[in-house]
Amino acid sequence: MAATQTQTLKNGTFPHGVHPPEHKEFSEDIPIEVVPTPSKVMLPLLQHVGAPSVPVVKAKDVVALGDMISKGGGFVSAPLHAPIAGKVLKTAVSTLPNARHVQVIPIKADGEQLEGQALFDDVLGGEWSYEGIDQRDPQEITDTIAACGIVGLGGAAFPTHVKYTRNDEKPVDTVLINGCECEPFLTPDYRVMLEAPRAVVAGALLVARAAGAETIIIGVENNKPRAVEVLKQAAAGTGVQIAVLKTKYPQGSEKQLITAVLKRETPLGGLPLDVGVAVSNVGTAAAIARAVLRGKPLTHRVVSVTGAGIREPKNLLAPIGISYQELVDFCGGLNASAARIVSGGPMMGFAFANLDAPITKGTSGVTVLTAKDVRKAEETACIRCGRCVDACPMGLVPTKIALASRAQDVDLTQRYHIMGCFECGCCTYICPASIPLVQLIRTGKAQVIASQRK
């Protein structure tokens, strides 16, 4: 690896997008706190993109922290590991915020638990050495990532080993580590960058080694200067570059990030791999470092519990499978002004009401919005002002697609490239007529898929 000076690339950006209020102030300055071990966790068998995992434990089995409880159900899948020590209960069904009914393995806490500072040191704290990373066997790195159940922690939860497994037909020349965190309110990635920058850099070096990538760039929006500073220090002498990007939603979307940093266009319907890039979130990078360097599976993640509807907003290191209720209670409960509870951020997150549901690997936080945040006027007619066209980061014409979907005109939606939409919500955010554009486009996509099945 070239030990060149850490370079800073400045002010990259992508066309279009919007500027929603950032509202990071609720939790950005609050250090990560470790949640006390809950009495019970529930682990959904499907909490990633791909095939559900297959249980390898049965009711009444005793498991220790980190024991595998289900194995991957195929190449694009990921195993699960016990985030607490305890006893396995009977398989149950739970409804996740995305409205999917999934099978879950519940574990009741029992015996001695790793808690507090010791747990923090095990997951994010302590020393992170870069030594020997460039000598490691690439195959071994991806095998460890797969065995440790690591998936993208930015939200999509795509199994990470799939991206970095060497592929001679589509080689990866650049690894992008995504520290943009463009969703309003959320701050887990920011806290990870501040509190464990060396874990992020170590993870980046590991996946670059695995994929054989020459270039490693960490992208951070320019509203997080402290994160840029600590990452620069952590990356000194490693060749890892930091790209400071303009703060604009959705900068954290992988296609927009690739455009902003590398000026490459991911083909419509294609993957970053098609342009020689692999993208992972900073939290994922830290989890990779923990897996490969410390041999620990993915059992915990950092989540923000934030918004004006929460009494005491916090950033928490929580076991995967803990219920949303316990996170909310640990943060003092809801304010009377709470109007909407969102899993994830307010632009792409899912509003839900079943707080008994467990958090998953892809849960980046809980945002509790108030009536003031979500106030929305009644829908009026489209006046074709074109603001949605100016906002769409994919260069689509949202109003045409949405109104064609409403009229169930599948051909017209496809002529306007409906499948290029990744539902970032810019158009709906900006629409002066308050038309639920994204929702209409979602239904339109379902119509397209249904028509293709025929």
Add this chain to the structure above:
Amino acid sequence: MTEKTFDTVSDPGMETPVIHVSPSPHLADQALTTQRIMLDVVIGLLPVVGMALYVFRLYAVKQLAICIVSCLAAEALFARMRGRALPLKDFSALVTGIILALSLPGPAPWYVGVIASFVAIGIGKAIFGGIGMNIFNPAMVGRAFVMIAFASALAASGYQDVNSSVDAVTQATPLDTFKQTGAVAPLSALFFGLTNGSLGETSALACLIGGIYLCIRRSASWEIPAGVITAAVVLGGITNLVDMDSGWTVLHHLFGGSLLFGAFFIATDPCSSPLTPRGKFIFGLGVGGFVMLLRLFSGYPAGVMFAVLLMNSLTPLINRWTIPRPLGAQ
């Protein structure tokens, strides 16, 4: 939407929050509404209205009052007939009324304004299904109707009243004078607007101030006036080169007649213009091109109305031609 009342760890006696569920995104730009866009147009029109009041005095007061009241009344009437809630709060009828008044000659009789208003709102808009559904600019539909029905009131002579106490109205309009006699109005008079014409068209300065405000607010798309002006400059320039002796220069073409008023306030009506930036520019080029064509070769000295209506009819086609290339598409 489902509702669920939460009994979380809140204080006893405290109100429990009511949680709603709805699809993402959960935030909206609350400062941006259709009403606000229309209000912007009214604000942008203020310099033009002010100049009209200054130059045409009572003529302007009368025409504005007639058209605004008639448009609002027409909107209320047609909403009632369609069994809809009163939509006056979106200001669009107010905008139509002001633009219509400003596009008429001051001395036009009262019933011209009234009829134009009812046609504008009724046939221009309500018939298509109200705001957002109309394919033609409502104010121009109204004006086109009275232009044909009351040809004399809107012909060149309709602008003139030699016995008027208001100076501007005693003269012929500059475009007409040029057409008839070849006499060229001074540029400064065209720029500041101390000439005869439709109420809103005379002052290029007022149109520029209001228009630039609209473009900065993005309540009008700059691509449209840019297209109109580009076409006018190119075609005006060619005309100049062909006929070097004419005193009517490119700047006269720009500042004279209703070119700028049309470019900034009429052609930019979002409902009847294309959606994409490229489409908007093409639309602007078309409007500018037709205006110049009509000015140079037709009997109508001012062609903005016809140019806008013609291009309105091409808008769906332009939208079809200018589907943008999505990020990553071939």
